[in-house]
Amino acid sequence: MQTIDMDTTALRDLNAALQAQAEQTNQTAWEIVNPKGSHAIAVGLDAPIEVTVKGSTGYYCAGMNKQATVTVTGSAGPGVAENMMSGTVVIDGDASQYAGATGNGGTLVIKGNASSRCGISMKGIDIIVHGNVGHMSAFMAQSGNLVVCGDAGDALGDSIYEAQLFVRGSVKSLGADCIEKEMRPEHLELLADLLERGGCDAKPEEFKRYGSARQLYNFNIDNAY
Amino acid sequence: MCGIVGLFLKDRALEPQLGAMLTEMLITMTDRGPDSAGIAIYGDDDMDVSKLTVQSDTPDEAFATLQSDLAIALGGPVTLRRKDTHAVLDIPRGQIAPARAALMQIDDGLRLMSSGDTIEIYKEVGLPKDVADRFDLRSMGGTHGIGHTRMATESLVTTMGAHPFNTGPDQCLVHNGSLSNHNRLRRKLQRAGVHIETENDTEVGAAYITWRMQNGATLGEALESSLDDLDGFFTFVVGTKDGFGVVRDPIACKPAVMAETDQFVAFGSEYRALVGLPGIDTARVWEPEPATVYFWSHNAAPTQKAA
Numbered sequence: 001m002q003t004i005d006m007d008t009t010a011l012r013d014l015n016a017a018l019q020a021q022a023e024q025t026n027q028t029a030w031e032i033v034n035p036k037g038s039h040a041i042a043v044g045l046d047a048p049i050e051v052t053v054k055g056s057t058g059y060y061c062a063g064m065n066k067q068a069t070v071t072v073t074g075s076a077g078p079g080v081a082e083n084m085m086s087g088t089v090v091i092d093g094d095a096s097q098y099a100g101a102t103g104n105g106g107t108l109v110i111k112g113n114a115s116s117r118c119g120i121s122m123k124g125i126d127i128i129v130h131g132n133v134g135h136m137s138a139f140m141a142q143s144g145n146l147v148v149c150g151d152a153g154d155a156l157g158d159s160i161y162e163a164q165l166f167v168r169g170s171v172k173s174l175g176a177d178c179i180e181k182e183m184r185p186e187h188l189e190l191l192a193d194l195l196e197r198g199g200c201d202a203k204p205e206e207f208k209r210y211g212s213a214r215q216l217y218n219f220n221i222d223n224a225y
Numbered sequence: 226m227c228g229i230v231g232l233f234l235k236d237r238a239l240e241p242q243l244g245a246m247l248t249e250m251l252i253t254m255t256d257r258g259p260d261s262a263g264i265a266i267y268g269d270d271d272m273d274v275s276k277l278t279v280q281s282d283t284p285d286e287a288f289a290t291l292q293s294d295l296a297i298a299l300g301g302p303v304t305l306r307r308k309d310t311h312a313v314l315d316i317p318r319g320q321i322a323p324a325r326a327a328l329m330q331i332d333d334g335l336r337l338m339s340s341g342d343t344i345e346i347y348k349e350v351g352l353p354k355d356v357a358d359r360f361d362l363r364s365m366g367g368t369h370g371i372g373h374t375r376m377a378t379e380s381l382v383t384t385m386g387a388h389p390f391n392t393g394p395d396q397c398l399v400h401n402g403s404l405s406n407h408n409r410l411r412r413k414l415q416r417a418g419v420h421i422e423t424e425n426d427t428e429v430g431a432a433y434i435t436w437r438m439q440n441g442a443t444l445g446e447a448l449e450s451s452l453d454d455l456d457g458f459f460t461f462v463v464g465t466k467d468g469f470g471v472v473r474d475p476i477a478c479k480p481a482v483m484a485e486t487d488q489f490v491a492f493g494s495e496y497r498a499l500v501g502l503p504g505i506d507t508a509r510v511w512e513p514e515p516a517t518v519y520f521w522s523h524n525a526a527p528t529q530k531a532a
Contacts, residue, residue, distance in 0.1 A: 037497035
């Protein structure tokens with residue numbers, strides 16, 4: 001276990017050390033202490049290492065992640081796991097706005113609540129939120145899955161493309177072109193897998209599925225150039 | 226950008242440290258606003274005294290005989306405490322209006338930073354740590370206070386463009402964001418007779434709240450109607466004589482984090498600003514909801530009213 005104390009190590013040195021880990025590194029377990037809400041902790045990682053941040057983080061924690069597993073034991077600030085490509089990010093507390101934004105792949109698990117714009121423009125990431133999500137979540141979501149075990153705020157899935165949304169609780173309002181959809185056996189199977197990966201004990205049957213009605217301008221082939 | 230911090234003490238034992246705690250929070254927010262900084266601090270409520278805080282670019286001359294000049298004009302006791310470019314004038318309770326009129330007669334170059342019974346506002350151009358040092362903010366005690374670090378977008382970096390803005394007796398406003406309809410609203414308010422000094426967007430927001438309250442609205446009602454009448458991005462924190470309030474626009478892209486323990490309620494633009502507070506690791510930490518007005522008061526239970 002490598003421990004890095006942010007009271008005595010500069011952010012750039014911390015990230016350089018983590019980014020230097022190669023595919024076959026034997027330094028697989030890292031612990032970061034005293035994050036104190038710092039920005040851009042553990043960004044741009046590209047190795048199968050496990051990083052635990054003991055405390056709460058500021059903007060853009062674990063952004064652009066590949067392969068690594070990053071756990072934050074506190075809460076995360078805006079833009080956590082932004083543009084993740086692969087790997088896993090787990091937030092034990094709450095996440096601020098635009099968690100998992102533009103994520104291409106990997107898994108983001110938020111054990112508390114996520115704020116507004118969770119999964120905005122997601123492109124393949126799977127996001128599992130144990131609590132609630134705020135307004136404009138999954139705005140323009142292109143692909144991937146967003147699972148919300150609690151409630152969703154206003155304008156869920158506004159202008160959504162092919163991403164799938166699963167919500168157990170209430171949805172305050174659906175955004176433009178987002179509709180409730182039939183939950184078929186393949187969706188229940190997919191959701192069961194997502195819930196297991198997210199460490200949720202919720203039952204797939206308790207959820208409703210939402211997605212695109214494909215009625216907006218851009219879905220009409222006659223509008224193509 | 227801009228950074229906001231606020232601290233409301235429940236534990237009276239912490240009151241002597243209010244300035245020191247707020248200063249640390251303010252300096253942490255330097256990255257969000259290095260242009261200028263300001264603080265509104267609420268001190269003891271002496272039943273015989275009201276306070277005016279004034280600023281001058283030439284304080285040596287302006288403050289030389291100000292105490293005696295104002296005492297003569299008011300016909301009552303006045304004391305002056307100078308802090309760098311600012312001076313706090315203690316005047317007989319209830320004499321704010323005549324004192325303001327007298328100040329304009331004595332020296333029309335004086336800028337009024339704040340007026341009320343317990344509020345003092347200090348703000349200047351410069352790095353937050355330098356502003357804090359100039360006013361010796363660390364040494365100040367009080368019941369609650371609000372601070373702001375400014376990254377200017379809508380108007381010049383000047384003393385009068387810095388926050389907080391005094392919106393009425395013992396009230397102030399700080400803002401993170403940018404208002405997009407401030408020019409039109411400024412013209413509307415000026416036609417209604419409201420004095421607005423600068424091209425700054427937040428000053429218009431502050432004047433709007435003052436104007437609404439002069440026309441019978443409570444502060445809560447004024448904040449709620451600001452959600453309809455102000456266009457743009459805002460997280461506002463308002464200070465009142467007995468507490469503070471928070472409201473965010475419906476889009477809520479300007480950040481806000483709150484923390485509460487048995488000892489305090491704190492506001493920060495980022496969690497970073499709160500990490501030095503006692504017991505923060507076990508505090509309840511959350512984000513205020515968009516388009517919702519929150520208040521904490523020493524004299525009433527906390528309120529949260531959906532707008």
